[in-house]
Amino acid sequence: MTLLSLHKIRKSFGAVDVLHGVDLSVAAGEVVGLVGDNGAGKSTLMKTITGIYRADTGSIEFDGKDILALDPGQRRRLGIEMIYQDLSLAKQQDVASNIFLGREPTKRLLGLFPGFVDKTEMDRQAARMIERLGAHLPSISRSVGSFSGGQQQTVAIARALTFNPKLVIMDEPTAALAVREVQSVLDLIRRLKSEGIAVILISHRLNDVLSVTDRIVVLRHGRADADLVTAKTNMNEVVSRIVGGGDTAAAAAHEQRG
Amino acid sequence: MASETAQPGFWARVQRASVERLHIRLESLLVLVLLSAAMALLSPFFLSLSNFLNILLATSTIGVLAIAATFVIGSGGLDLSLGSVMGLAGVAGAFVAVNLGWPSVFAVIACILAGSIAGYINGQLVTRAFVPAFIVTLGMLGLARGLALVISQGRAIYGLPPEIVYIGQGRPLGIPMPVIIFVLTAIVAHTVLAYTRFGRHTLALGDSEGAARAAGIRVEQHRRIIYTLSGALAGLAGLLFTARVNAGDPTAGINYELTAITAAIIGGTNLFGGRASILGTMIGALIMGVLQNGLTLLAVQSYYQQMAIGAVLILAVFIDQYQVRKKSRV
Numbered sequence: 001m002t003l004l005s006l007h008k009i010r011k012s013f014g015a016v017d018v019l020h021g022v023d024l025s026v027a028a029g030e031v032v033g034l035v036g037d038n039g040a041g042k043s044t045l046m047k048t049i050t051g052i053y054r055a056d057t058g059s060i061e062f063d064g065k066d067i068l069a070l071d072p073g074q075r076r077r078l079g080i081e082m083i084y085q086d087l088s089l090a091k092q093q094d095v096a097s098n099i100f101l102g103r104e105p106t107k108r109l110l111g112l113f114p115g116f117v118d119k120t121e122m123d124r125q126a127a128r129m130i131e132r133l134g135a136h137l138p139s140i141s142r143s144v145g146s147f148s149g150g151q152q153q154t155v156a157i158a159r160a161l162t163f164n165p166k167l168v169i170m171d172e173p174t175a176a177l178a179v180r181e182v183q184s185v186l187d188l189i190r191r192l193k194s195e196g197i198a199v200i201l202i203s204h205r206l207n208d209v210l211s212v213t214d215r216i217v218v219l220r221h222g223r224a225d226a227d228l229v230t231a232k233t234n235m236n237e238v239v240s241r242i243v244g245g246g247d248t249a250a251a252a253a254h255e256q257r258g
Numbered sequence: 259m260a261s262e263t264a265q266p267g268f269w270a271r272v273q274r275a276s277v278e279r280l281h282i283r284l285e286s287l288l289v290l291v292l293l294s295a296a297m298a299l300l301s302p303f304f305l306s307l308s309n310f311l312n313i314l315l316a317t318s319t320i321g322v323l324a325i326a327a328t329f330v331i332g333s334g335g336l337d338l339s340l341g342s343v344m345g346l347a348g349v350a351g352a353f354v355a356v357n358l359g360w361p362s363v364f365a366v367i368a369c370i371l372a373g374s375i376a377g378y379i380n381g382q383l384v385t386r387a388f389v390p391a392f393i394v395t396l397g398m399l400g401l402a403r404g405l406a407l408v409i410s411q412g413r414a415i416y417g418l419p420p421e422i423v424y425i426g427q428g429r430p431l432g433i434p435m436p437v438i439i440f441v442l443t444a445i446v447a448h449t450v451l452a453y454t455r456f457g458r459h460t461l462a463l464g465d466s467e468g469a470a471r472a473a474g475i476r477v478e479q480h481r482r483i484i485y486t487l488s489g490a491l492a493g494l495a496g497l498l499f500t501a502r503v504n505a506g507d508p509t510a511g512i513n514y515e516l517t518a519i520t521a522a523i524i525g526g527t528n529l530f531g532g533r534a535s536i537l538g539t540m541i542g543a544l545i546m547g548v549l550q551n552g553l554t555l556l557a558v559q560s561y562y563q564q565m566a567i568g569a570v571l572i573l574a575v576f577i578d579q580y581q582v583r584k585k586s587r588v
Contacts, residue, residue: 117455
């Protein structure tokens with residue numbers, strides 16, 4: 001069943017055309033790798049899915065609904081989450097504040113005034129989520145900026161998973177991680193798939209992409225240039241589609257070793 | 259990293275607990291206590307109930323402005339027009355009451371409304387015209403002051419009705435009305451900033467606009483609300499001041515933004531947003547109040563007081579930045 005379907009998405013910033021009519025579809029529970037050179041438009045495409053950018057033309061359907069006119073908050077409520085490369089954390093706020101940012105549980109103060117943040121409930125759920133991810137944080141009441149890179153990423157992942165998403169977009173989730181942390185992110189992607197959650201993985205690390213995805217979409221010059229079934233392709237073909245043909249054996253071999 | 263394994267010292271733990279639970283920094287409280295003790299030693303008049311109420315009364319106008327400054331700076335913005343908007347609001351209220359002769363309730367509304375409109379314009383320009391907040395509110399500083407002078411034709415408007423004067427000079431149960439209004443405003447503002455979604459989103463916005471946007475917070479709309487709120491509070495401060503001095507003075511509030519922003523910063527508000535608390539700002543405002551009161555009791559010329567406030571602002575930001583640098587080096 002198609003969960004997300006993009007049709008002829010175009011986006012330009014002033015005179016710079018970034019996306020020239022991208023088609024992309026993702027099925028429920030499918031893991032799709034999105035690869036391409038720097039400047040191919042990967043991040044822009046993802047931000048038009050989350051609603052940070054509004055596509056100039058084209059259509060975006062999610063779960064059978066047209067979501068083109070919805071803002072990021074509304075798309076989040078439908079079940080689209082993104083883990084940003086820079087993590088997009090509010091670093092002076094604590095763990096629970098980040099996980100629940102924009103979706104804080106509320107209670108009535110003295111049983112009268114609505115709209116008060118239920119911090120106790122927030123902390124409890126945040127601790128449970130961090131535990132479910134099998135991660136350890138020094139303290140959930142500390143500001144996120146005092147944590148290490150891997151720990152900050154745990155918070156970003158917890159934020160994306162707390163509200164039962166249907167689609168999780170990950171932008172270079174393994175780029176800044178140690179080897180062991182990379183494996184746990186890849187395991188996490190497999191687990192999301194087994195729970196029926198679709199994942200779009202943006203990565204330059206083609207080994208990671210080849211090992212966890214079902215399909216690989218190559219973005220080139222603002223177009224979806226190739227749509228490959230992971231089981232039927234190989235490093236050589238992916239690299240050659242990214243750079244646009246030519247002899248790529250040496251580059252592919254290099255990636256393979258990587 | 260050493261900092262994660264080492265047990266933090268007792269002082270560090272108390273500091274952290276006070277920041278997390280009470281949203282205040284203990285250093286500012288310590289400064290307030292030490293400053294008060296020093297003033298008490300230096301002047302025999304300092305420690306008395308009437309002087310205490312004097313300090314609170316003198317702090318009430320600045321305190322309301324400092325609340326506004328806390329919201330704006332906490333959200334990553336800046337409002338330099340606070341003092342001018344306060345002056346404009348006071349004149350607007352006096353004009354409605356005296357020149358138009360309308361009932362007092364309309365004068366009160368005029369004060370708050372004039373402030374809100376100025377703040378709303380600030381917010382619109384910051385979020386829609388993409389002019390930096392520094393420039394927008396600096397421009398409004400000139401605009402609002404000029405308009406106040408135009409409306410009043412450069413002269414203070416006298417002859418306010420007794421209801422308005424009561425707001426500034428009445429003393430139910432012996433407590434000055436401005437102090438009551440100021441304290442109530444502070445309690446509401448503290449609750450909103452520390453415990454509501456609106457307050458949390460304000461700080462998240464000042465912390466990282468990108469994170470707030472990604473979380474689905476309507477960033478521009480939130481900023482417009484903050485600037486409008488800031489203007490409304492400046493309007494309230496204008497009402498308090500006008501009622502207390504019994505005149506709509508177009509030069510009221512000159513340089514007050516300096517003191518208000520200083521109070522917010524020494525209360526622990528991060529100059530670049532993301533961290534702020536009204537309780538901390540109240541301590542900051544009291545520090546400014548005690549400083550000015552003490553220097554007055556010691557017969558120090560008011561020109562030197564102005565210098566002291568400027569120096570305190572720079573010192574407070576220096577200490578804050580020094581601590582941030584020290585932390586990031588670990």
